[in-house]
Amino acid sequence: MEDCASSDEDYYYSSDRESLDGLENEDSDFQWASSRGPSTKVITKESLLAAQREDLRRVMEMLSIREHHARTLLIHYRWDVEKLLAVLVEKGKTDLFAEAGVSVVESEDTGMAVSSSSTAMCEICIEELPTDKMTKMDCGHVFCNDCWTEHFIVKINEGQSRRIRCMAHKCNAICDEAVVRNLVGIKHPDLAEKFDRFLLESYIEDNRMVKWCPSTPHCGNAIRVEDDEFCEVECSCGAQFCFSCLSEAHSPCSCIMWEHWTKKCRDESETVNWITVHTKPCPKCHKPVEKNGGCNLVSCICGQAFCWLCGGATGRDHTWSRIAGHSCGRYKEDREKKTERAKRDLYRYMHYHNRYKAHTDSFKLESKLKETILEKVSISEERESRLRDFSWVTNGLYRLFRSRRVLSYSYPFAFYMFGDEIFKDEMTNEERDIKQHLFEDQQQQLEANVEKLSKFLEEPFDQYADDKVMEIRMQVINLSVITDTLCKKMYECIENDLLGSLQGNTHNIAPYKSKGIEKASELAVCRNSKASTTTDKCLPSDCGTSGKRDRPFSFGSSDDGGCPSQKRAKESYGGGFFDLNLPAEL
Amino acid sequence: MIDFARVQKELQECSKEIDTSGIRVSPKSDNLARLTGIIPGPLGTPYEGGSFEIDITLPDGYPFEPPKMKFVTKVWHPNISSQSGAICLDILKDQWSPALTLKTALLSVQALLSAPEPDDPQDAVVAQQYLREYQTFVGTARYWTESFAKASSLGVEEKVQRLVEMGFADSLVRSTLEAVGGDENLALEKLLSS
Ligand SMILES: [Zn+2]
Ligand SMILES: [Zn+2]
Ligand SMILES: [Zn+2]
Ligand SMILES: [Zn+2]
Ligand SMILES: [Zn+2]
Ligand SMILES: [Zn+2]
Ligand SMILES: [Zn+2]
Numbered sequence: 063m064e065d066c067a068s069s070d071e072d073y074y075y076s077s078d079r080e081s082l083d084g085l086e087n088e089d090s091d092f093q094w095a096s097s098r099g100p101s102t103k104v105i106t107k108e109s110l111l112a113a114q115r116e117d118l119r120r121v122m123e124m125l126s127i128r129e130h131h132a133r134t135l136l137i138h139y140r141w142d143v144e145k146l147l148a149v150l151v152e153k154g155k156t157d158l159f160a161e162a163g164v165s166v167v168e169s170e171d172t173g174m175a176v177s178s179s180s181t182a183m184c185e186i187c188i189e190e191l192p193t194d195k196m197t198k199m200d201c202g203h204v205f206c207n208d209c210w211t212e213h214f215i216v217k218i219n220e221g222q223s224r225r226i227r228c229m230a231h232k233c234n235a236i237c238d239e240a241v242v243r244n245l246v247g248i249k250h251p252d253l254a255e256k257f258d259r260f261l262l263e264s265y266i267e268d269n270r271m272v273k274w275c276p277s278t279p280h281c282g283n284a285i286r287v288e289d290d291e292f293c294e295v296e297c298s299c300g301a302q303f304c305f306s307c308l309s310e311a312h313s314p315c316s317c318i319m320w321e322h323w324t325k326k327c328r329d330e331s332e333t334v335n336w337i338t339v340h341t342k343p344c345p346k347c348h349k350p351v352e353k354n355g356g357c358n359l360v361s362c363i364c365g366q367a368f369c370w371l372c373g374g375a376t377g378r379d380h381t382w383s384r385i386a387g388h389s390c391g392r393y394k395e396d397r398e399k400k401t402e403r404a405k406r407d408l409y410r411y412m413h414y415h416n417r418y419k420a421h422t423d424s425f426k427l428e429s430k431l432k433e434t435i436l437e438k439v440s441i442s443e444e445r446e447s448r449l450r451d452f453s454w455v456t457n458g459l460y461r462l463f464r465s466r467r468v469l470s471y472s473y474p475f476a477f478y479m480f481g482d483e484i485f486k487d488e489m490t491n492e493e494r495d496i497k498q499h500l501f502e503d504q505q506q507q508l509e510a511n512v513e514k515l516s517k518f519l520e521e522p523f524d525q526y527a528d529d530k531v532m533e534i535r536m537q538v539i540n541l542s543v544i545t546d547t548l549c550k551k552m553y554e555c556i557e558n559d560l561l562g563s564l565q566g567n568t569h570n571i572a573p574y575k576s577k578g579i580e581k582a583s584e585l586a587v588c589r590n591s592k593a594s595t596t597t598d599k600c601l602p603s604d605c606g607t608s609g610k611r612d613r614p615f616s617f618g619s620s621d622d623g624g625c626p627s628q629k630r631a632k633e634s635y636g637g638g639f640f641d642l643n644l645p646a647e648l
Numbered sequence: 649m650i651d652f653a654r655v656q657k658e659l660q661e662c663s664k665e666i667d668t669s670g671i672r673v674s675p676k677s678d679n680l681a682r683l684t685g686i687i688p689g690p691l692g693t694p695y696e697g698g699s700f701e702i703d704i705t706l707p708d709g710y711p712f713e714p715p716k717m718k719f720v721t722k723v724w725h726p727n728i729s730s731q732s733g734a735i736c737l738d739i740l741k742d743q744w745s746p747a748l749t750l751k752t753a754l755l756s757v758q759a760l761l762s763a764p765e766p767d768d769p770q771d772a773v774v775a776q777q778y779l780r781e782y783q784t785f786v787g788t789a790r791y792w793t794e795s796f797a798k799a800s801s802l803g804v805e806e807k808v809q810r811l812v813e814m815g816f817a818d819s820l821v822r823s824t825l826e827a828v829g830g831d832e833n834l835a836l837e838k839l840l841s842s
Contacts, residue, residue, distance in 0.1 A: 186711060186746045188657045209712075213746055216712040231745040231752075 101288035102582035104298045109585040114265040117143055130239045131164045137224045138162035141269040163236035165200040184209055201235035203228050211245045218253055223260035276308040277301040285582050292570040296581040311579055314556050315475045316569035323474040345375040414477040421470030438524040449528055458519055458538040464578050465512045465545040472505055479560055488564050497560055508548040515541040546576050649708040655680045662751045671754050681706045685754045690762040694789035698797025714744035724792040726766040726775035736770035794830040807832045
């Protein structure tokens, strides 16, 4: 490793001096200038209301409608304001409203003036009742309060809070949430609260761009992404995950590949396969017996000999072609072909898995090493020396973690990209070979440079003379730039030459970010005056529950049983999160 | 939980209109949660002349939850299971509205008999036949109506048994009975002449 300027010279000398110097300054935006502030946001239970209100207000102002109508529209269009506007332009207001079940009434018609007479018949309970015990919905249908209440309770318990339809047959109108809240609140305040929470959480549950953080135990946060669902994010609780599939961040593997891979690793299906291919149960004692040598007569430790081809017990004498007292007539080639194939598949899997695992293991070791390396930095800083700035060490470490991560996930990627489990007929064998070589060249280059970087960071530079430290510093800075460039190139290759060339590609890869997985920033809660001056009294916190403004929402609590959670990660993480990026406190 | 006052009123209402609608609903016991509905087969369909019994169970949330209904009388129809009598009808599922009643629900079932929806089948075999061999479908549906949905046809199994005892094959007896519309004497004549 002493001569590290061999194949990497190109990178070394083509990188300009300025960027190398920039690396020493922690605050500099070295190579990262293009990325703006994080576009992903953490939505906490405190900011959820504000986040929802933002979109509501846009729609309310644009269409001059009341909040509950805006909410009904947004729930129908899954909180996709752009889609809603597109429908508005294409089909007009009337159709937009009708499709979502919004019936906007003329102002003169509002109120509870059900009819001029003092009693009316409720069509549901078939009772003649005083009109002040009845409620008229925006669609014009009138039923008694008891019947409405029962209807709402059934719907809320069915988990349909977000779209409770009118009771009249074939009436598509969605009930006014204020009416629901008030009527249900009289009988069951707890259910009314549940209803409010459902409405609020619709912003997460029904929204393609917002998902619950998959942490276990759940941190209570959700993450909102701006325009690309295929990305990796870090929640403020520290959990890093793939936004698209909610499992650990896995690029440059696609979600589909990662799902296959984790399943494969979990099942150890290949190992099971190995046992079935390489051993057979003894016909006498049923222990698995391994075949050794080319001969088809095998013998168990119990003393029983048997035929490998059919598993039947035999005598012990044999020639190359016959076993005494036994002829099963099996054609052996077929079976041997199968065995060969299974063996090849197994070795292939082992090849990729070993490398994948070696890098994830290195990671964990290097994360521990972080402490010792930082110690070396503080020792060095104390020393009488003209060297003062050691940010190159932390930056180098950071780069090491980042590249290691890419490298380790590049193995399951390659396993599927060049195997026939997922892409069977997508490429000809020649194409596959060429592409595989192209990719492996890059992978090997990256691997070599990552190992070098790791070696240099492990050096006891705190005990070296200044000259030697300067040399290591140069190497680390150089290798940091190289590995970053190589990672970037690998992603480009995957996107353009490998996946990009496939027809109807469904494999999306979270883009490479030099800086690592983006930490989502907290959504600013702006309690601006606008919200309080509104005349609309239908905000969950304003309506019917005054004095409860600050009640805690029990996010993700399991006590209510009815909490919809399709969007939550199915699997528990049980400490399975590797912190592959450099930890924040560094 | 069931609004029994409303069920009671529904029953009264229903019996008043029995002459116009032909639809009957009566409780199975003094517990109003289990009822029996009877609908006449619609005119101009293979179900004409039949009288179909429907088993009705009211859930706790009735009328805010839909009643559970299934055919007791065997019926040959794409949207009704020929095995279990289960009915595939939207208003008995997510399109239920509390404003509907047992009578209106049964009227919808009756309408379903007139206008099958083979694209949303409950019984795939029947639906296939309806789409591919419509005449055969009509024949079978009519035979089932004759065999199972008419007072005179209630003893169809006995007829089959009697004819089989005379020495005819079971399947031949059934197909012959089907061909003559369930008339035992005509069937015997046919069997003997063949
Ligand atoms: Zn009522
Ligand atoms: Zn209505
Ligand atoms: Zn979190
Ligand atoms: Zn994923
Ligand atoms: Zn043995
Ligand atoms: Zn041998
Ligand atoms: Zn053998």
